[in-house]
Amino acid sequence: MTLTTTAVLVPLLPFLGAVAGLLLGRRAPGFVRPLAVLPTLAAAVLAVTVAVGQGAGPATDVATRLTPTGSLPIDLALHIDGFAALIAVLVGAVASCVQIYSTGYLRDDPRYASYAALVSLFTSAMLLVVYTGDLMVLLVGWEVMGICSYFLVGHYWETEAARSASLKAFLVTKLGDVPFLFGIFALAAETGTFRITGILGHVARDGLDHPTLIALLLLAGVAGKSAQFPLHTWLPDAMAGPTPVSALIHAATMVAAGVYVVARLLPVFAASAAALTVLAVMAAVTMVGSALAALAQDDIKRVLAYSTVGQLGYMTGALAVGDRGAAVFHLLSHGAFKALLFLGAGVIIHAAGTNSLAAMSRTSGLARRIPDAFWTVTVALLALAAIPPFAGFFSKEAVLGAAEHAATGHATGIPGAAGWTVLVSGLLTALLTAAYATRLWLLVFKGRGAEAPDHGPQPFAMTSVLWVLFVPTVGLGLTAPFLPAWFDGRSLAPTLTTSVLGTGAALVGGLVTYAAWRHTSALAARTPLPAPVVTADAAPALAEELAIVIHPAAYAGAAEAPDPADPGRLLLGPLHRHAAVGFHLDAVYAALFVRPVRGAAELVRFLDREVVDTYVRGAGTAPRWLGAAVRRAQTGNVQTYLGALLAGSLVLAVAAVLVATGTGA
Numbered sequence: 001m002t003l004t005t006t007a008v009l010v011p012l013l014p015f016l017g018a019v020a021g022l023l024l025g026r027r028a029p030g031f032v033r034p035l036a037v038l039p040t041l042a043a044a045v046l047a048v049t050v051a052v053g054q055g056a057g058p059a060t061d062v063a064t065r066l067t068p069t070g071s072l073p074i075d076l077a078l079h080i081d082g083f084a085a086l087i088a089v090l091v092g093a094v095a096s097c098v099q100i101y102s103t104g105y106l107r108d109d110p111r112y113a114s115y116a117a118l119v120s121l122f123t124s125a126m127l128l129v130v131y132t133g134d135l136m137v138l139l140v141g142w143e144v145m146g147i148c149s150y151f152l153v154g155h156y157w158e159t160e161a162a163r164s165a166s167l168k169a170f171l172v173t174k175l176g177d178v179p180f181l182f183g184i185f186a187l188a189a190e191t192g193t194f195r196i197t198g199i200l201g202h203v204a205r206d207g208l209d210h211p212t213l214i215a216l217l218l219l220a221g222v223a224g225k226s227a228q229f230p231l232h233t234w235l236p237d238a239m240a241g242p243t244p245v246s247a248l249i250h251a252a253t254m255v256a257a258g259v260y261v262v263a264r265l266l267p268v269f270a271a272s273a274a275a276l277t278v279l280a281v282m283a284a285v286t287m288v289g290s291a292l293a294a295l296a297q298d299d300i301k302r303v304l305a306y307s308t309v310g311q312l313g314y315m316t317g318a319l320a321v322g323d324r325g326a327a328v329f330h331l332l333s334h335g336a337f338k339a340l341l342f343l344g345a346g347v348i349i350h351a352a353g354t355n356s357l358a359a360m361s362r363t364s365g366l367a368r369r370i371p372d373a374f375w376t377v378t379v380a381l382l383a384l385a386a387i388p389p390f391a392g393f394f395s396k397e398a399v400l401g402a403a404e405h406a407a408t409g410h411a412t413g414i415p416g417a418a419g420w421t422v423l424v425s426g427l428l429t430a431l432l433t434a435a436y437a438t439r440l441w442l443l444v445f446k447g448r449g450a451e452a453p454d455h456g457p458q459p460f461a462m463t464s465v466l467w468v469l470f471v472p473t474v475g476l477g478l479t480a481p482f483l484p485a486w487f488d489g490r491s492l493a494p495t496l497t498t499s500v501l502g503t504g505a506a507l508v509g510g511l512v513t514y515a516a517w518r519h520t521s522a523l524a525a526r527t528p529l530p531a532p533v534v535t536a537d538a539a540p541a542l543a544e545e546l547a548i549v550i551h552p553a554a555y556a557g558a559a560e561a562p563d564p565a566d567p568g569r570l571l572l573g574p575l576h577r578h579a580a581v582g583f584h585l586d587a588v589y590a591a592l593f594v595r596p597v598r599g600a601a602e603l604v605r606f607l608d609r610e611v612v613d614t615y616v617r618g619a620g621t622a623p624r625w626l627g628a629a630v631r632r633a634q635t636g637n638v639q640t641y642l643g644a645l646l647a648g649s650l651v652l653a654v655a656a657v658l659v660a661t662g663t664g665a
């Protein structure tokens with residue numbers, strides 16, 4: 001089998017699995033799980049085969065004309081280089097782990113068949129984005145992912161939170177997709193092709209006439225898909241979906257697509273210093289703002305969601321300083337430890353019966369009950385905080401090293417202001433990341449109070465994949481010396497300055513949070529609050545996701561009252577209440593967009609009902625009244641009809657005489 005044929009099968013197999021799963025879901029439910037797991041697993045194996053075959057050699061380009069469209073044809077093209085091959089391996093591996101995990105997590109869900117098919121379709125769309133060499137074909141995968149995310153986030157459509165979150169995710173990402181589409185058309189119009197290789201060749205040879213406009217249009221779509229400020233608000237709310245979906249979206253699909261597109265088209269963005277500066281500022285605001293928000297969240301999945309937003313900010317920051325190797329390296333390592341964190345959070349939620357950190361902090365024994373999640377999540381949090389020797393340390397230091405390189409003027413064509421912006425915000429975010437990672441670990445695994453209620457053993461399908469993802473979380477950093485040959489040849493080894501500063505900031509953030517927790521725990525011991533009382537049947541499949549919403553009585557005291565043991569309140573002080581609601585950005589959007597649109601809709605409805613419908617009703621009423629009047633004249637009396645006829649004739653005769661007299665005069 002040739003490399004091209006193998007590459008074609010990688011996105012095709014999950015797509016066929018999705019189609020077969022939808023067709024056989026009701027007729028042959030016994031085939032649903034194999035159709036969910038096996039095609040995705042086979043795609044992951046084939047992606048590894050493609051990566052090994054591609055290696056660090058020249059990119060593989062194969063194309064066939066899909067349809068003639070005049071001067072700008074659309075090609076069904078493959079473009080596989082080193083980092084495309086590695087990202088495909090990441091997507092296949094994480095999707096396989098998610099599908100295996102879901103067989104246990106959603107084992108009693110009546111809609112599992114449609115869920116599994118959508119996950120397979122989601123995976124296929126992302127793999128299409130990774131492998132394609134044509135922007136229009138990329139756009140197809142880009143939009144299919146948006147549709148799949150709408151259905152998967154709204155999987156628990158019985159709840160208002162899931163319905164609202166799915167609609168919000170769809171609308172916000174579509175808001176960015178409109179300028180993204182215009183940017184693709186503008187780029188193709190200037191370069192004369194949709195082929196990525198043709199576009200990059202034209203940029204290198206002749207440049208662009210409007211590089212800033214094109215880059216900013218594309219950046220709007222990237223901001224929506226990759227949840228960057230100011231279009232990031234959909235991602236924390238998307239946690240209303242199943243936890244495995246969160247892992248897939250945050251680690252390998254959807255949000256990774258935007259970073260991938262910028263990395264693929266980086267010369268287009270590098271052609272405009274203004275665009276790079278905007279990208280750097282966007283990354284800086286995203287990093288710092290999301291880290292502060294994560295430090296104030298009570299829902300464990302929302303903490304991880306804001307963490308994803310911040311780590312994506314690191315990736316876009318690396319792209320802003322012109323280093324796609326560092327950005328893709330962090331994308332790979334983040335995919336490993338973030339998938340582990342979300343799937344581990346699913347085990348924690350399953351064991352605790354709640355998403356609330358406040359409720360978990362008032363119970364004890366979780367670490368002893370779920371040792372697999374305890375050890376793997378602990379290591380994943382260390383990787384998130386960039387503590388050596390885990391993968392997150394090497395990839396995050398590669399980003400900081402690239403920022404330092406640009407800030408000191410050693411990066412050709414990169415504004416120094418962009419380098420300093422990314423470097424300073426990256427170091428501050430490193431401190432805050434360690435702080436919220438430490439806070440999450442302490443509140444979940446070092447809670448004090450009554451023994452946590454036992455909801456039964458964790459399914460093997462859920463715990464086994466944690467150890468699978470544990471391996472790259474620990475060992476991916478060791479590949480840093482070998483990755484430059486797969487990318488642009490730049491060294492990804494951490495520099496001494498950024499290593500000392502970044503690790504020092506992380507250690508300070510962790511130690512300060514631990515000290516604050518010791519203080520707040522002592523305070524909480526003097527002001528105890530009621531511990532949650534949960535029965536063994538209080539967390540069925542649906543309640544595993546939204547236990548507080550579905551079982552308010554069980555967690556009433558623990559979930560509603562402020563947690564005095566929460567170190568985040570002490571660290572943030574008066575900023576806490578603003579950070580907890582995402583600095584009121586949703587309220588700003590509601591005031592600027594939602595309310596005006598709803599007001600306009602109310603006006604249109606009023607005009608439709610009271611004005612347009614009035615004319616419609618009048619058009620029917622007037623003939624009805626005329627008919628009623630004519631009906632009254634139909635008495636059936638012949639004498640009356642004859643009298644009316646004579647009277648009418650007399651009137652006509654008089655009128656004729658008057659007209660004739662006037663004419664003669």
